[in-house]
Amino acid sequence: MMVNSVLGPLAISDLGKTLMHEHVLIGFPGWFMDARQPPFKRKEAMSRVVEAFQGLHDYGVRTVVDPCPSDLGRDVEFIAEVSQASGINLICATGAYTEQMGIPFTYAAMSQDQIAESFIAEIERGVADTGIRCGIIKVATGEGKVSDYERKILAAAARAAQATGTPILSHTERSSCGHEQIDIVTGEGLDAAQLLVGHCCGADNPGYQQSLAKRGAYVGFDRFGAVLEIADEIRMRNLKAMLDGGHLERVMVSHDSVNCWMGSPGSMSEAELRAAMPSWNVTHIFENIFPELEAMGVARADLDRIVIDNPRQYFEAAKSSARQV
Ligand SMILES: [Zn+2]
Numbered sequence: 001m002m003v004n005s006v007l008g009p010l011a012i013s014d015l016g017k018t019l020m021h022e023h024v025l026i027g028f029p030g031w032f033m034d035a036r037q038p039p040f041k042r043k044e045a046m047s048r049v050v051e052a053f054q055g056l057h058d059y060g061v062r063t064v065v066d067p068c069p070s071d072l073g074r075d076v077e078f079i080a081e082v083s084q085a086s087g088i089n090l091i092c093a094t095g096a097y098t099e100q101m102g103i104p105f106t107y108a109a110m111s112q113d114q115i116a117e118s119f120i121a122e123i124e125r126g127v128a129d130t131g132i133r134c135g136i137i138k139v140a141t142g143e144g145k146v147s148d149y150e151r152k153i154l155a156a157a158a159r160a161a162q163a164t165g166t167p168i169l170s171h172t173e174r175s176s177c178g179h180e181q182i183d184i185v186t187g188e189g190l191d192a193a194q195l196l197v198g199h200c201c202g203a204d205n206p207g208y209q210q211s212l213a214k215r216g217a218y219v220g221f222d223r224f225g226a227v228l229e230i231a232d233e234i235r236m237r238n239l240k241a242m243l244d245g246g247h248l249e250r251v252m253v254s255h256d257s258v259n260c261w262m263g264s265p266g267s268m269s270e271a272e273l274r275a276a277m278p279s280w281n282v283t284h285i286f287e288n289i290f291p292e293l294e295a296m297g298v299a300r301a302d303l304d305r306i307v308i309d310n311p312r313q314y315f316e317a318a319k320s321s322a323r324q325v
Contacts, residue, residue, distance in 0.1 A: 027073025
């Protein structure tokens, strides 16, 4: 069974140690509108990411999923260059961000089926004329409520997932709406195991996290190092509670790191943000979090399972449930 990487088809059995949610490059909608920002320097950005990803390689990581949807400055050729230079397999995404923070104009005017066709084209044919095919579908919901636009994107994603055997990975705001996301994709006939509900670790809410796992979805503890959101100690305590609750097979870990920004990350500058979250980088889990979890009594074999077997089974499950058309 194969998955699309940015450098071509990759055997799912060769994924190896995998981080499920890291961003090579992001530009928020209209990032180019703030003329006070320094111009984006592609070469410098490239060497910075390549260096970071080579560091990952030293920790045995072989694959990184970059779930940047097409409306957040996605540049699949940039990602492919990083893969080539760093030796890390990279998987890029089709899909869309939230209504509030993405670019809803285009898909708002399209039907659910048309959006699904567009996602399928990026998976089967590739992004524009790059020949680079997407291996995952990104969806997103806002805080506390799923908008009609987001609901349509999620339903379209479920159809594209079913047609192509591609799994879905989500963004949530403030650890809300995971159940609504599961409802929508399973309502379209998908198995909950084809959805990784992202950013579930942003609130101290083990009940919420475990209730998603009980329904069969994957649960993202995918913002390690993002301590302005919540302390890593809370993330680790809740991750341990997931394992103690019998949900080892449903946990995915990552940092949601952003290795380059085009424009600014929002109200803080990139320098301020990095100074406030110095551990928010691609190797933090292996340098700091896993050793601490081991000290808390988590077996190394369980940590290996989280970064090796869980990603593999997630991609395999999606592939094997594809409706052959
Ligand atoms: Zn992200």
